[in-house]
Amino acid sequence: MFHFFKKHSQPLFEGLCDFHNHLLPGIDDGSKELAMSLKMLEAYQKLGFSSVIPTPHVYQELYPNTPETIQTAFEVLKTATLPANSPSIPSFAAEYMVDETFIKNLENGMPSLLLGKKYLLLEIHFFGGTQLLEQAGFKLCQKGITPILAHPERYQGIQTLAQFKTIKQKGFYLQLNALSLLGHYGPEVQQKAQLLLKAGLYDFVATDAHHLRHLEQLSSLRLSKKQGLQWEAIRDFQLDWFNGL
Ligand SMILES: [Fe+2]
Helix, strand or coil, X not given: XXXXXXXXXXXCCCCCEECXXXXXXXXXXXXXXXXXXXXXXXXXXXXXXXXXXXXXXXECCCECCCHXXXXXXXXXXXXXXXXXXXXXXXXXXXXXXXXXXXXXXXXXXXXXXXXXXXXXXXXXXXXXXXXXXXXXXXXXXXCCCEEEEECHHHCCXXXXXXXXXXXXXXXXXXXEEHHHHCCCCCHHHHHHHHHHXXXXXXXXXXXXXXXXXXXXXXXXXXXXXHHHHHHHHHHHHHHHHHHCC
16 A cells, blocks of 8 residues: 555645534534543644534434534633644534434525535435435525535445435535545445545545544555545645635
């Protein structure tokens, strides 16, 4: 395997914003407490990230967060003494579960926890189909919002490149979970991530870090030469995108 670090002499995540993670303490299945969040920020700094936008779950059945609960947790972190050279935490958003509640709420208005002014991070059930996702995408695009599908490689209901291409044609961006490439979610997910990377279908990369170990694991991520080229294309796109947020 080619060692991407050696050739390019910079970490894979250098200068990036991680805009999918569960850094905020105590409001979902991510960081349990402020001390853990601060350790995670140290790990982010070691990986080379320049900023982090926390995205707690908004999932009615399990984590019924609201803008208020997330704002409160955000303030806890923002007012703490951050580690030296910590990445900045410019704002917060959310990772919305696309379920019946989400669709119903969408009919009555807009989700308020956007990335910038017009991007929304979405997930679906890992074992479900894509019908609700397609409904959500249609409604969001009508409203001028661009949906970003988190960790597309992890869904059982989306398997073929043709399916992924269809989702992109419907207006979605696709966000790689970097842990998938490490095999963290098993060989099938890893192979799917490799396939999507090779096909150039990813637009963004994020950690989906729920705890410190997730970030520590990412320091061992290595890419082949070809994967490194695809990764660079994603990084360049993501840096431009973030600067325009
Ligand atoms: Fe997540």
